[in-house]
Amino acid sequence: MAEAQNIESGGSAAEARPTRLRDALRKARIEAADRTGVVVDLRDAEVARLEILSEALDPLFAQIPDHVDLFDRGISQGETPRLWIDVVAHIVMGRDKRAYRFVQDTRFGRIVIAESHDVPVIADAVTDYVARRMIEREHALAAPPMTAQQNSVPAEKRRRGRFWPFALGFLLGALALFGLALFASFNSF
Numbered sequence: 001m002a003e004a005q006n007i008e009s010g011g012s013a014a015e016a017r018p019t020r021l022r023d024a025l026r027k028a029r030i031e032a033a034d035r036t037g038v039v040v041d042l043r044d045a046e047v048a049r050l051e052i053l054s055e056a057l058d059p060l061f062a063q064i065p066d067h068v069d070l071f072d073r074g075i076s077q078g079e080t081p082r083l084w085i086d087v088v089a090h091i092v093m094g095r096d097k098r099a100y101r102f103v104q105d106t107r108f109g110r111i112v113i114a115e116s117h118d119v120p121v122i123a124d125a126v127t128d129y130v131a132r133r134m135i136e137r138e139h140a141l142a143a144p145p146m147t148a149q150q151n152s153v154p155a156e157k158r159r160r161g162r163f164w165p166f167a168l169g170f171l172l173g174a175l176a177l178f179g180l181a182l183f184a185s186f187n188s189f
Helices: 002-056 058-063 119-142 148-188
Strands: 074-076 082-084 089-093 100-106 109-116
Touching: 002 058, 002 074, 002 082, 002 089, 002 119, 058 119, 089 119, 100 119, 109 119
Parallel strands: none
Antiparallel strands: 074 082, 082 089, 089 100, 100 109
16 A cells, blocks of 8 residues: 555656656746847847947048958857958957957957047057058058069079089989999999
């Protein structure tokens, strides 16, 4: 009889578990949805802050001449929203989601150009960056192209420089063969 009571109590406990598990799963799903909502809200807040900064940069980009195609400003909305200035520099929100971080990707890694909570500070840093990039472009375009005459002089020197090692190697090889033949003829006697 005690066994029957244990089976009955075990049976009722087994029936109660799925209900409790079902309730726990429902509660966990609601909490996950709330967290996802918070993450989406944070991402929307980051995008809104980057849009505010982008609007503050409108006068700067309006002053860039049309023939300068170095800059392609836009906001990418991925896992981490970014305001792109060009292909190597962008602005991302800091860890506290209130500070702007202006970074540049280099071949040695990512460097932080400026970081601030204030839009004018970052706008000034972007202005300085744009000015430096435009000067680099001017210097690259102002460099004189190499003429055919400048290209041919090193080629003549290279051709002349290749002949003498070949001639010396040929002469040393012939002498070595002559010496080997002479040595073989003395050893045969």
